Amino acid sequence: MRYLPHTSDDIADMLRAVGAESLDDLFSSIPEDCRFKGELNLPQMTEWELYDHMAGLAGQMAASPEYRVFVGAGSYNHHIPSSVRYLISRSEFMTAYTPYQPEISQGTLQAIFEYQTLTARLLGMEVANASMYDGASALAEALLMAIRVGRGKKKTVAVSALIHPMYRKVIQTYFDPTDFKIVELPYRPDGTTDLSAADGIDDLAAIAVQSPNFFGCIEDVQAASDKAHGVSALSVVGFTEPLAFGLFRNPGSQGADIVCGEGQSMGIPQSFGGPGLGMFASLSKYVRNMPGRLIGQTTDEDGKRGYVLTLATREQHIRREKATSNICSNQGLCATLSTMYMASLGGTGIRQLARRNYDKAEYLKSELRKAGLKIPFGRASFNEFVAEFPEGSESSYDALVRKKIIAGIPMECYYGELRDHYLLCVTETMSKADMDELVREVK
């Protein structure tokens, strides 16, 4: 697609049509003191001076591989095969938006169809949509979907306190203008959700847990599903690290009705926290309440295989104010990237990689325990876990940063009671030497 900028004549015509004198008039609704006046401070540099400048800025950041970063918490550092990076750079894949005349873009549609297939298999679900923005918005949409499935009669959702704190804020933002209610399920001493807090709520539309949860622990998803189904509510299961399903049972095999979360781990670089990929899957019987769009496979009149936009009638451009999905465009490029990654590794590769993540994290866990640190939550975890550092750990945490080790994230900012607790992540990118050094330093 070509980008054709407007000429000054075009702009003058359009301003005349709307009755504005100048482009600035279009911004008159923005308060005067919020508008930037004066010149932008853009240094005058040659191209090579600019490269040096940017390299200098980049050098100030604590990024791997120079730093040993034991941080996950929703964004995970995984190796991405070079083949994936090469393939995604092909220009055929670069148009990331919803195809509005979809059937002429057979390649795009096939890529999305493959994405849906791989995602549904990974999560153990019957149907996956063509993706959403990120894990947080996917989860919020999942809860709205559960309310739609209950025909809006049940207005309360129970949300585990161990769902990523930022996801819970996004859910709050979605729910604030509605009359739907969120009840938070606290966590138990073993690091999993206390489902008993959902007892006695008479208009429960959904129970939502995350597994692995924000402490890295594997939840008893089957128990959450049973609890939800016992009161005719839906079992919604979120995730931030889908690689875990290479090793642990996926939510679909444990009674989940809707499974959604962040797909960044599947081949998408961390890139300062975004863009991500909202994976979203459901049971087939709820497909008409599912947000987003679906690509289907069919045959044309000559009997040849073809792909079509099967289900898009819930989106804004068709249903206007009655749309049940407010995500109409997404980062199709990220979905394509994850398709390439999943297909490159295959089922066996994902299993082996998951095993490696688990083993390495368990190694660090046991070494830290030997070094005298407490591992407060006893439940099985995947590639991250919470460790309690000795009292006054802030200073040693800062000292480690100076030694180019980022020893997880402090949990106190999310869970006030967890002073001196840190969430540490170990993926396949971390070497034994890196972990041994961390252990030596915290001893």
Added chain:
Amino acid sequence: MKEISDIILVDGIKYAKDHEWARPEGDTVKIGVTDYAQDQLGDIVFVELPEVDSELEKGDEFGTLESTKAVSELYMPIGGKVVAINDALEDDPERVNKDPYAGGWMIVVEPSDPSDMDALMDKDAYLEMLKGL
């Protein structure tokens, strides 16, 4: 799409401006959509209906009709309690296209106010309305 003169309109039923029809059957009223509505929507792939026993007012949304490219809401031509729904449409939504006034019926209601029926159009008035669209 059909010319207005080709739209099938039948006697003995009342028509609403949103293209639903209502047919008195004893103490109850059967409701569906007109030939014009199904023709405008094209191939219907999904019909969403209310639960039996729902109490709905005149003008309330009682379901949706989905074709391959659009979704339309269904509105109650009269108020009342839903006493039956056409389950056959779940697996066979194209009945609405093939047979809108019989096999493609949607719900049966017990009217809350019998005078609601008087406010609806007869065949001729509905045809006049269609000509004006």
